[in-house]
Amino acid sequence: MNRRWAALGALSALVAVGAGAFGAHALKARLGVDALAVWETAARYQTVHALGLLAVAQAAATWRSRALQAAGWLFVAGTVLFCGSLYALALTGVRGLGAITPLGGVAFLAGWACLAWAALRGR
Numbered sequence: 001m002n003r004r005w006a007a008l009g010a011l012s013a014l015v016a017v018g019a020g021a022f023g024a025h026a027l028k029a030r031l032g033v034d035a036l037a038v039w040e041t042a043a044r045y046q047t048v049h050a051l052g053l054l055a056v057a058q059a060a061a062t063w064r065s066r067a068l069q070a071a072g073w074l075f076v077a078g079t080v081l082f083c084g085s086l087y088a089l090a091l092t093g094v095r096g097l098g099a100i101t102p103l104g105g106v107a108f109l110a111g112w113a114c115l116a117w118a119a120l121r122g123r
Helices: 003-025 033-060 066-092 095-099 101-121
Strands: none
Touching: 003 033, 003 066, 033 066, 033 101, 066 095, 066 101, 095 101
C-alpha cells in the first residue's frame, strides 16, 4: 500500500467524520435546514473520496501508473474544491462560493476515470 495515499485518505476520512459530527451536533442549532444539508453533502462526498484515496493507495501497491497518481491528486483537488467550497458556503452563506463547487465535481469525475483507466491498464 502506498503510504502517501493511505495517509491522505485516512486524514481526509478523519476530517470528514469530524465535520459530519460537528454538523450534526454543533451546527444543527446554528444553521438553517438548507445550509445544514449543504454541510452534510460536503461531509458525505469527502468520506467517499477519502475511501477513493485508500483505493488508490491499495492499487499503487500493484500497479505503476501515471493515471493512478493523477487519480489520487484529482481526489485531493476535488475534496478541496468541492467539499471545501460547500463547507464555506454552509458557514458563510456566500452564494458565489457555489461557482467553485463544479470544478471540484469535475476533479472527482476525472479522478474516477483515471482510476478506471489505471485498473484497465495496470501492470
